[in-house]
Amino acid sequence: MQRSGAAMAWNVFKFCTALRGLGSIMILLVLAIVGVSYYTIVIAIYGPALLHTGLPDSLAFLAVLLLFHFLLGMLLWSYFSVVLTNPGSVPPNWRPVMDEEKGDMDPLMSSEYEGPGLGSNRSTMDPANPRIRFCRKCNQVKPPRCHHCSVCARCVLKMDHHCVWVVNCVGALNYKYFFLFLFYTFLETILVTLSLLPYFVKFFTDGEIPGTPGTLAATLITFILNLSFALSVLGFLIMHISLIAANTTTIEAYEKKTTREWRYDLGWKENFQQVLGRDKKYWLIPAYSDEDLRLMPALQGLEYPTRPDLDVLRGF
Incomplete structure (x- = not known):
């Protein structure tokens, strides 16, 4: 059984390596979809319609083209x-500030807690505060809300x-x-879908469609691709709007199911x-803006404001 478990763990990391190689193909796929839509x-x-129609219609076509290029x-x-x-890396020799060391452990830190009683990990902990998280793979202290990515092999x-x-x-x-990216992808795909909808309807109603067979095929493929992406991206966009409104991440949304109060939730506006x-x-x-980067530590990824009422209850 031990050998089987070791083999499964090894296969997981091989899969992570495959994901890194898949990424370049995905970039080419994105650019291919953009290219087909542009064509x-x-x-x-x-x-062509802009050049061969009267003024009222040409203005409508021009508006579509301008909006298309802007969104693209x-x-x-x-x-x-x-x-x-870079999504954010832990600075070399980073240590938490004294105010963070006075408090209790973050509700989400328990899943990655490395402290006394865990055998060989004890020597890697900060003796002044055994509750500080430590990444064994990166061999470094982990700031709040930081996680290790097995695909990127970094915190x-x-x-x-x-x-x-x-x-x-x-x-x-x-x-x-x-x-x-999700926001503009949704708007772009919706624009392309609506722009091609009349041609798609004509195809199934035996209407006359200008262009060559190749143009017709490109139109149908572009319509189906953009409609599919619009519907898919809409779900992700709604999900991430809800995550931002609660000041959480995809990982934290899963892990914080065991916590009743989320100390980073400062209200949807903040x-x-x-x-x-x-x-x-x-x-x-x-x-x-330069001012936001200077005055908002949360944008740097190392410090995050918390709810004062929950900090008082936890002794922060």
Whole structure:
């Protein structure tokens, strides 16, 4: 039985290695879907229609093309911000500040607690505070809300999940970009779906559809792909809106089922600001203002404000 368990553990890590290789393919798939959509909307249908119709219709086609390019630009900006941004790594020799050491253990820390009585792990703990979390794989102290990613083989600050679509973890420093990627993907796919809907209806009602057979095939494929992605992304978007409103992550939402009160929930407005920033001009772009980066420690992923009422009850 021990050999079987060891083999299963080994296979899990082999699977993590495969996920790292899969990521590059997923990026190409995303770009392929974007390319097909661009060809169908701009080159095959709305571009030619803009040049060969009267003024009222041409203005409508121009509006669709402008909105399409704007949403596509924001989608790609957000996407590559997620891909290229480090989600947040633990600084070398990081130690918690004294105020954190006075309190009790975070409700979610118990699942990763390494303390006295755990054999060989005892020597790796801080003798001044045995309740501090320690990652045995990275051999370092773990800040609050930090988790180890087996795929990336590192600890990630405020880790939400590892996403194969972006070949990266989603964590403290790129979660906003991931959320905006979902947001703009949903808007873009809805726009493409609605723009191609009349042509899709004509196909099944024996209506006359302009273009070559290749154009027709591209139109049908683009419509089906974008409709499927719109419905799928909508579910993820709603889920992450609810997570942000509660100031939690996908991992924490699963783990905190055993806790009655969530000490990081400061109200939906403050919770959203911890992800999007306080400067409203930056809410819908994948960037933060210099002032927010300077005045909001939560955006750096190491310190998070907590509910004063729960801190008092726990002795913080």
